[in-house]
Amino acid sequence: MLLVFTFKKFRFSNLSYFLITLFFMFHTYGGYYTFELAPFNLGNRVLANLNMDFLFPGDRNNFDRVGHFLVGILAYPIAELFFRKGWVNNKTTAIILGILAMGFWGALYEVIEMYYAVLKGGNSGAAFLGSQGDIWDAQKDMFLDILGAMSVFIILGYYLNKNNKSKQSLN
Numbered sequence: 001m002l003l004v005f006t007f008k009k010f011r012f013s014n015l016s017y018f019l020i021t022l023f024f025m026f027h028t029y030g031g032y033y034t035f036e037l038a039p040f041n042l043g044n045r046v047l048a049n050l051n052m053d054f055l056f057p058g059d060r061n062n063f064d065r066v067g068h069f070l071v072g073i074l075a076y077p078i079a080e081l082f083f084r085k086g087w088v089n090n091k092t093t094a095i096i097l098g099i100l101a102m103g104f105w106g107a108l109y110e111v112i113e114m115y116y117a118v119l120k121g122g123n124s125g126a127a128f129l130g131s132q133g134d135i136w137d138a139q140k141d142m143f144l145d146i147l148g149a150m151s152v153f154i155i156l157g158y159y160l161n162k163n164n165k166s167k168q169s170l171n
Helices: 002-006 014-033 041-048 063-084 091-120 122-129 137-156
Strands: none
Touching: 014 063, 041 063, 063 091, 063 137, 091 122, 091 137
């Protein structure tokens, strides 16, 4: 809703709106089922073929891990906002701040998960925590938040246009 109200004051690029929409669609699906129980059989089979068992073990539902990776894609709109608003003067600083913002958000969310799990306890706390028996779950989730943030710039580039009248931030 915030994006609707701020549209006339600051218009993100179409790519940023796409990334924001992708993030919210994925997380809405996960929120409906809980991330641990979201139907993700095909995704789990694909991840199993990557031979990255430390991050994506075959004995768990990795929907949650993919969700954490997708948290990182929001680094792009954050970097775009910082750069195009002129809050920073160069693209590299905007990108670093976008990555740091997603790393901070990932760490904060893990603290929120821990607090809720301790407060509620039982099945409700365990379902919200979603660690699925992995003692390194919080650390892996934070790593994937940061990895997703770095990957969005590696995959999509970082050609942020400072011209606010431009409709696209990637050239």
